[in-house]
Amino acid sequence: MPRAGLTAGRVVAAAADLADEVGFENVSLSALARGFGVKDASLYSHVRNLQDLRTRVAFLAGGELIDRIAVAVEGRSGRDALGAFADAYRAYALEHPGRYAATQIRIDQALVAASPALRRTAEITYGLLRAYGLEEPDLTDAVRLLRSTFHGYCALESTGGFGAPRDVRRSWERVVDALHTALTHWPREAADG
Secondary structure, three states, X not given: OOOOOOOHHHHXXXXXXXXXXXXXXXXXXXXXXXXXXXXXXXXXXXXXXXXXXXXXXXHHHHHHHHHHHHHHHOOOOHHHHHHHHHHXXXXXXXXXXXXXXXXXXXXXXXXXXXXXXXXXXXXXHHHHHHOOOOOOOHHHHHHHHXXXXXXXXXXXXXXXXXXXXXXXXXXXXXHHHHHHHHXXXXXXXXXXX
């Protein structure tokens, strides 16, 4: 029987908050239960297990991230849209490190296909890239370039991995400029390649 006041939504939101505090990899059902002042077993009325909880946090965070990106890119195009997308991505990753880490886990593709937030992520990202005239298979390659560049930069920045005295924000702007140039001059591949 579910404990009064405890819902799946509250449990997932608390897990996301905990992830930002202690790191996504350190979120446990025991720590979450302690935060609610209940026994671990009380949470199983709301989530199946730790993997289910982590997947739900990933969906929550993915939805928050794409909501932020959608607002940032609305009405923009080209380099302006790419910069707004990149800045929203980076800000979320730095402000919510645990939630952001959740967005990087591998999720069952059947669950991904059923997620409105993740479908929206694909629509917005592919829309941004189609504005550069890209079509498959180049779209997939360009998505991978953006994701790996943004993720790598954010991961290094969040751990203090950039030791040079150059302003990190200025380097970020140059990275976005370089991505814009790469997308504008993308080497097209035939669809059957």
